[in-house]
Every structure is written in structure tokens, then in C-alpha cells.
Amino acid sequence: MIIAFKRNDKSSVMGQMVSLAQKLNGESGYEYKHCEILFPEIGEAIAARTEEGVKVRPISQIIKNPAVWDFYEVPADDEKARNWLLEQLDAEYNYGAVLGWYALGLALTPENVFYCSELVYIVLRDFAQLPIDRTLNAARITPAYLRQLLVKAGAKPIQP
Numbered sequence: 001m002i003i004a005f006k007r008n009d010k011s012s013v014m015g016q017m018v019s020l021a022q023k024l025n026g027e028s029g030y031e032y033k034h035c036e037i038l039f040p041e042i043g044e045a046i047a048a049r050t051e052e053g054v055k056v057r058p059i060s061q062i063i064k065n066p067a068v069w070d071f072y073e074v075p076a077d078d079e080k081a082r083n084w085l086l087e088q089l090d091a092e093y094n095y096g097a098v099l100g101w102y103a104l105g106l107a108l109t110p111e112n113v114f115y116c117s118e119l120v121y122i123v124l125r126d127f128a129q130l131p132i133d134r135t136l137n138a139a140r141i142t143p144a145y146l147r148q149l150l151v152k153a154g155a156k157p158i159q160p
Contacts, residue, residue, distance in 0.1 A: 001037060001039060001073075001075075001076045001081060001123075002037075002038040002040060002071050002073055002074065002158070002160075003035060003038070003071070003072045003074055003120060003124070003146075003150060003155070004035060004036045004037075004038055004045075004062075004069045004071050004072075005032045005035045005069065005070045005071075005072075005143055005146075005147050006032065006033055006034040006068055006069050006143075007031040007032050007068055007070065031144075032070075032142075032143040032144045034047070034049075035047065035116050035117050035146060036062055036063075036116070036120075037081070037085065037119075037120055037123060038059055038063075039078060039082055040059065043058055043059050043060070044056050044059065045057050045061070045063070046085045046086075047116050047119065048091070048093055048094070048114040048115050048116050048118070048119045049093065049116070050093050050095075051093075052093075053090060053091055053093045053114075054085070054089055054090065054091040055089065056085075056086070063160065066160050069160075070147070070157060071157060071158050071159070072150050072151075072155040072156065072157055072158065073155065074128050074129075074155055076127045076128045076129055077127045080127055081126075081127035084123065085123065088112075088114065088119070091112045091113055091114055092112075092113045093113065093114070093115060094113040094118060094139070117142055117143045117145070118138045118139055118141055120141075120146060121136070121146055121149075122138050124146075124149075124150070125138070128153075130150070130154060131153050131154070132149055132150070132153045133149060136149075
């Protein structure tokens with residue numbers, strides 16, 4: 001499994017809001033605005049995306065410009081992780097958590113809705129074979145903070 005972090009994405013209002021909130025919160029790496037879970041052996045990218053919620057897309061459709069992405073290989077039980085993600089397909093995007101946490105400092109955690117780094121953190125927490133902190137509130141995990149957690153846990157950057 002590979003976790004991909006998109007940076008310098010000025011294409012969406014939500015991405016700009018995430019960047020500003022991370023910067024105001026003093027998080028380093030605030031340029032990271034989105035993350036995806038990649039299963040390269042089958043060519044799939046799975047994520048919670050603002051325009052469609054949780055969906056599977058071909059990696060080639062998502063990673064059009066690899067220069068704006070950072071990639072980290074994560075040892076995990078890929079089959080179990082992918083199966084869990086497939087159970088989440090069509091879950092809505094968690095606008096409430098993003099707006100609540102970034103704008104108000106409130107971690108809203110309704111069930112069966114996710115934003116990108118919330119979904120990825122849950123997968124890492126439940127299926128990764130890294131010493132990642134598994135006690136955090138998923139609704140408070142920004143893309144920048146998630147990347148910091150991965151680096152701290154020993155995940156190494158890779159080239160696609």
C-alpha cells in the first residue's frame with residue numbers, strides 16, 4: 001500500500017481552506033491538501049474526495065502530475081485494508097468534520113462520512129504495520145499531520 005500526499009494544489013476551495021487552517025494551527029507541511037491510498041499492484045486509488053465521497057479510481061486518473069505528490073510505502077495488510085475501504089464506497093465526504101475542525105476547533109465525527117486524511121488515518125490505524133499512534137481522533141487528522149505521523153513511524157518516501 002502506498003499513501004500519496006498532494007501538495008501545492010490550488011485547484012479547490014476546500015484545498016485552500018485546509019492549507020490555511022493547517023498553517024494557522026502551526027502545522028509544518030501545511031502545503032499538503034489531500035491524500036490517497038494507492039494499491040499499485042491492481043492500479044487502484046481509493047480516497048474520500050470532496051466532489052464524490054469515497055470512491056475507487058484508476059491511479060492514472062488521480063496521479064496525473066506525479067511532481068505534485070509525495071509517496072510513502074506502508075507495510076500493511078493490503079487485502080484487509082482494501083476490503084474495508086470497499087465497504088466504505090459511496091460514503092459521503094465529511095464536510096462537517098473539515099469545517100468543524102478547521103474553522104471552529106470542533107471534531108465532528110458522524111458515522112459513515114469521511115474526509116481524505118480521516119479515512120487514510122483509520123486505514124493506517126487498523127491495518128498498517130507501523131508504530132503509528134492509534135489513539136488519535138481521526139476527525140482531527142489533517143493531511144499534513146498524517147504525513148508527519150507516517151514519517152515519525154518510519155515510513156520512507158518512494159518514487160512512483
